[in-house]
Amino acid sequence: MDQNNRITSGNIPKGILLYFVPIFIGSMFQQLYNTADTIIVGRFVGTKALAAVGGSAGQISSILVWLLSGISSGASVTVSQHYGARDYRGVHKDIHNGYALALLGALLLAILGFLFVPGLFRVMDTPEELMQDSLTYVHIILLGLPVSFLFNIGTGILRALGDSKRPLYYLIICCAVNIALDLLLVIIFHLGITGVALATVLAQCISAVLVSLNLMRLDPAYALRLRKIRAYADVMKAQLRIVLPGSLQSAMYGVTNVIIQTAINQFGTNTIAAYTTYCKLDAVYWLISGAFGVSITTFAGQNYGAGNIGRVKKGTAFTLGAECSAAVLLSVLLVLFKKPLFGIFTTDPAVIEIGCVILMAVTPFYIFYSCANILSGALRGMGRVIISALVTFTGICLFRIVWIYAAVPLRPELTTIALAFPLSWIVIALLFIVYFLYSWKKIVQESKERGSAD
16 A cells, blocks of 8 residues: 555645545545434434434444544554554554454443443433433444444554545445435335434445455455454554553543533433534534544654654644634634524424524634644554543543533533533643643654664
8 A cells, every 4th residue: 555655755734635635525424424314313203303313322322433433543553653664564463453352342332232221321311202212223223333343443444554545435335325224214114213223234334344345455464364353462452552541531521421411401302402413513523623633643653653753743733723724614604504504404493592502602612622632643643542541531521520510500501511512622722732742852752762773
């Protein structure tokens, strides 16, 4: 895979953008089928179904997605570093251990999900009228976790190798299949929420097969071979060192969002539906931020592995400026066109009004998270994952928990709950700026010592 050259050599902005654009477009398609789910449920099944899919069930699904990303990041970081250093034996072990880790992780999460999700829904004060639909949706998603894990780990490995185009193609296929199945199962066969969940799982199954077949056609030195999928002790240790902090971070993200969702649930079905809809609009920012995050992690990882520490610094600066600019532009657009955008998802004026309140409290502060996202992504690519996870835990998770339990009782309003997001972004941005500046001198020194040893 010759695309490594544009990451470890050549024009830095061009190399990052050529890598970023396919990831961003792919994320748009991924969000498109998630949005299509919401539109189809909201318009053809009803407000209660929309609240069921996007409320407590939506938070559980988000936790699963974050855990998928956390587990796949273990293979992605080690693959990018070994590929940048041209250690193809290391890449081979990373890929096969990553697949083994993904399958084990999927099995464990599915078992835990079936055991604890019903009780968790009750702890979250999920309205009784939404309980059965919420359980149905999550149970089907849990059954499909193995293919979801394989799809995520496979696309993560391809991107770590510098290939962001093929994952785009598979996401487009997944999107098209998902929307087609949504229309068929929900509108034609009237399967409701069951149809939406089945459409998601079946679409990911097809894409997981395609991405795995692609990995089998890579350079024979590190191509995927099903019979060679196994756990390598040294690689498992290295990947778990990245996976465990990331997964713990994802789990804590989930815990805090469950707490926030619980607080929102107490405002009733209209507020749950409004928050669900806002999350779909808000997701536009997260797909931009996520694409920049993957880009800088891979860029930093390959260049760190190749000993190009100067390119890491320049790439981080460029990506930081690019994401912050995008965050400001998107904030302005969402604020200006908030009501027409909410109207795409629902015709209920009460839901639209509540959604606009949430949007105005959160959206203008995207730029702060952008700073944290790029700095943490660069650090993660260079293997600085433990302290990064602790910073995120403190600035996001711990802060939000304290806010919900300390500030919301003093002023029990929807705006008070929503402020947990922007305030935590400000805290985490400041923490990551301090940590990045503190770490950079050590990173440069380590790079010099490694160069001397080589």
